[in-house]
Amino acid sequence: MLTPVVDDDGAPFWEYAARGELRVQACAEPGCGEPRFPPRPCCPHCHSFDSEWRRMSGKGRVWSYVVPHPPLLPDYAAQAPYNVIVVELADAPRIRLVGNLVSGPEAPINSVAQDRIRIGARVQVVFTEGAGSEGGSALPRWVLERP
Template sequence: MTTATYLRPGLPSPVAENDGLDAPYWEGARRGELMVQRCKPCGNWQWGPEWICHKCLSFDVGWQKVEGRGRIYSWERPWHPVHPALKDQGPYIVVLVELPHAAGIRMLGNLVGDPRQEVRIGAEVEAVFEPHNDAKPPFTLVHWKIIGSG
């Protein structure tokens, strides 16, 4: 699912790290897919990206597409801008989403919709993809939306 632009222009464009470690995540987001790391020898899921498996210490860590659905594990509603481009955009909601299809790993993201909406721990959410095709280079952000919300 894609969404209209949620964030205002003027923020720095996210790009893959120079070492290329997180490039598969950003490439997947451009395709509308949520990609996370998975160790090839032991099957451990992990986030954020690392060169080594957190469980078995193997360097044979790959990337796998996962279902972009999860549950809100935690959240906060910041009222202060964390960047000058967000000066008049507060409040906004940041959620920590637990992904049951990836052994419960957790990812941060914005919760789209009314910034004053009621947020419930355990609420089901789905990934929404916000493409920025005019950016140099183009990128896509992953946000979250409560399932069943308008």
């Protein structure tokens, strides 16, 4: 399992994820408030350096997906084929996160049959502990709202 590479801008994302919360960075400038991902120091809309971390509902929809053949990462060969999905957040439609569609929080990344994955399918975030991650980092993954 991949573990996150944590930088100063993205550290709060992983701290919240370790608590089971999905939050995204947003501009804190009055009159702007645009959410942004990936996290960065400056708002790309108004150029303010003021930011806050907003809690998201964790709901979204599958915007796109791919099933890698052959696996691109050798550590994933035993789990192939597996899915990688792009999720458009319901609370912030311009924010899209990459993850896996799984049958449950601790299920393997190949636990959902490929024929069940659909563009537009409604999903909900779940968190699983990252293998070998320091400080209890958790990886956001996705389950179907109606399995």
